Amino acid sequence: MVELLKKLFEQRQRDITVILLDDSKPDEDNSYRINPNGLIGLILGISGVFAVIVALLFMLTPIGSLLYSNDDAEIRAQILEVTNRTMALEDSLRQRDLQLQEMKNIIRFSVDTTLTPDERFMSMGDENAPFTSPDILASERMENLEQFSQNEIIFSNIFKATPDFPARYPVKGTLTRRYLPGQDHFGMDIATKDREPVINVADGSVINSSWTINNGYIISVQHSDGLVSTYKHLATVSKREGDLALRGDILGETGNTGVLSTGPHLHFEIWKNGVPQNPEKYLIK
Numbered sequence: 001m002v003e004l005l006k007k008l009f010e011q012r013q014r015d016i017t018v019i020l021l022d023d024s025k026p027d028e029d030n031s032y033r034i035n036p037n038g039l040i041g042l043i044l045g046i047s048g049v050f051a052v053i054v055a056l057l058f059m060l061t062p063i064g065s066l067l068y069s070n071d072d073a074e075i076r077a078q079i080l081e082v083t084n085r086t087m088a089l090e091d092s093l094r095q096r097d098l099q100l101q102e103m104k105n106i107i108r109f110s111v112d113t114t115l116t117p118d119e120r121f122m123s124m125g126d127e128n129a130p131f132t133s134p135d136i137l138a139s140e141r142m143e144n145l146e147q148f149s150q151n152e153i154i155f156s157n158i159f160k161a162t163p164d165f166p167a168r169y170p171v172k173g174t175l176t177r178r179y180l181p182g183q184d185h186f187g188m189d190i191a192t193k194d195r196e197p198v199i200n201v202a203d204g205s206v207i208n209s210s211w212t213i214n215n216g217y218i219i220s221v222q223h224s225d226g227l228v229s230t231y232k233h234l235a236t237v238s239k240r241e242g243d244l245a246l247r248g249d250i251l252g253e254t255g256n257t258g259v260l261s262t263g264p265h266l267h268f269e270i271w272k273n274g275v276p277q278n279p280e281k282y283l284i285k
Contacts, residue, residue, distance in 0.1 A: 162224060163224055164247065165282045166284040169190065170283075173193075177189035181276060186271075187267050187269035188269075190268065196266075197252075197253060200246065200251050201229055202247050204227075204245050214260045216232065219251045227272050229269070231268060232268075233261045238251060238252050239252070
């Protein structure tokens with residue numbers, strides 16, 4: 001066979017006569033005239049058609065899926081992993097959008113939070129109530145006033161007399177927004193420089209010293225006569241709950257803290273027996 005192919009290749013430029021002999025029929029002479037180039041072209045053509053048929057079989061019939069099942073499984077696994085990651089990313093983005101929307105709603109629609117004084121402090125400033133000595137007061141109300149230091153209560157008489165008002169402004173600055181209860185603004189805003197000292201307006205005791213997302217650092221001081229003063233948007237605080245706060249003490253420093261703040265300022269409130277008051281009536285420049 002190899003010799004035949006070799007001869008055909010050597011004689012490819014000339015026509016060749018092929019004689020077929022049948023031993024059972026010696027009288028018959030079957031001869032054919034062929035061109036080697038044409039024969040080679042015919043063989044290549046048949047091979048190409050066969051290759052196309054095989055390729056179509058792999059592409060259009062289950063035969064191909066059987067041969068490439070492993071590769072397909074790996075690809076499907078990769079696609080599934082990418083899909084899961086995409087879904088997780090979409091969930092994260094959705095949660096982020098919800099959080100941003102909540103922050104926008106707070107900034108656009110929320111107002112400064114209000115303070116409802118604790119009922120346990122109401123009677124402290126009642127002038128008609130009989131005064132109880134500090135020792136008896138400490139023993140009777142120790143359960144409700146655990147945050148206060150016993151020594152501080154014993155050595156203070158801050159709740160005996162009416163607070164000394166009017167007082168000076170708690171911070172140096174410019175009044176930028178007044179008391180507007182109709183707009184749920186229960187205090188006054190004083191624009192200041194950053195880190196200005198905030199001064200306590202009257203003797204009392206700190207009942208709240210904390211951080212809130214809306215108002216930053218907050219300090220509330222309980223005075224006698226049922227009065228409570230509140231200072232918001234502080235950058236730092238220098239008093240803790242239970243500390244005595246005398247008039248003129250530094251409670252902290254102004255800042256631009258909390259999502260409701262648009263610049264360094266102090267939001268100042270005064271409440272009496274749970275009712276908001278106009279702070280300007282208690283202050284003098």
